[in-house]
Amino acid sequence: MRAESEQQQGSVGRDADSGPKAGKPRKERKENADRRRRQLLDATRRSIVAHGLARTTLATVAAEAGLSQGVAVFYFASKTGLLTETMRDMYRSYEENWQAALRQAAEDPRAQLVALITADFDPRVCSPEILSVWFAFWGEQSFTPQYREIARAFDASRTEAIESACRALLPGEPQRALKLAQWVDTLTDGYWQHLHLYAGEYQPAAMRDEAIGFLRAFLPEHFADL
Numbered sequence: 477m478r479a480e481s482e483q484q485q486g487s488v489g490r491d492a493d494s495g496p497k498a499g500k501p502r503k504e505r506k507e508n509a510d511r512r513r514r515q516l517l518d519a520t521r522r523s524i525v526a527h528g529l530a531r532t533t534l535a536t537v538a539a540e541a542g543l544s545q546g547v548a549v550f551y552f553a554s555k556t557g558l559l560t561e562t563m564r565d566m567y568r569s570y571e572e573n574w575q576a577a578l579r580q581a582a583e584d585p586r587a588q589l590v591a592l593i594t595a596d597f598d599p600r601v602c603s604p605e606i607l608s609v610w611f612a613f614w615g616e617q618s619f620t621p622q623y624r625e626i627a628r629a630f631d632a633s634r635t636e637a638i639e640s641a642c643r644a645l646l647p648g649e650p651q652r653a654l655k656l657a658q659w660v661d662t663l664t665d666g667y668w669q670h671l672h673l674y675a676g677e678y679q680p681a682a683m684r685d686e687a688i689g690f691l692r693a694f695l696p697e698h699f700a701d702l
Contacts, residue, residue, distance in 0.1 A: 513551055515541045520562040525605050529612040534558065560622045563613045567630040570601045574634060585644035586698055592638055593687045596664045597680040607672040635661060645698060656694065663687050
């Protein structure tokens with residue numbers, strides 16, 4: 477089987493590498509490669525939703541993508557490599573989403589906190605399907621160091637953004653600002669868990685409003701008019 481796999485991978489490598497070099501310019505080759513990688517990453521998420529993380533394989537992903545298994549092997553080499561890149565890709569999309577919301581809020585810390593909370597419940601990062609993939613990966617962090625390292629790196633960036641907004645909102649009150657940041661982070665995580673475990677009973681917009689309601693209750697002097 478290994479020899480057959482290597483032979484198949486070599487064939488794919490020739491098709492995807494030496495063939496295009498002869499007939500296509502470098503930019504087009506890169507665009508084609510990026511498109512294939514995008515197909516496979518998207519298909520991996522669909523496979524996790526359909527089969528679970530443990531039963532997702534290069535074969536199930538290739539089938540979801542409508543490509544041969546050899547193409548999946550060529551671009552990602554192994555199931556571990558493919559799953560790791562899928563998790564990293566999800567975090568990149570998540571980070572781009574909240575960073576864009578933060579930029580729109582400009583320098584106003586009050587608006588920044590609301591923007592960070594609102595971004596967390598955007599359907600692009602918080603749909604039932606995406607939540608099932610998030611929790612599948614998080615459930616494996618104790619056993620897969622790569623997943624844990626990716627999560628820590630991206631989570632640290634968002635945590636710092638929340639803490640920065642809280643410090644700007646509450647200058648001269650560092651302990652209260654830190655406590656507020658911790659509560660906001662924990663609260664949004666908890667609402668994601670509700671949305672995942674009780675799909676259909678809760679809606680992202682309602683969870684967003686509940687989180688913003690917490691700001692009104694905790695800091696009425698800043699958020700009473702929301």
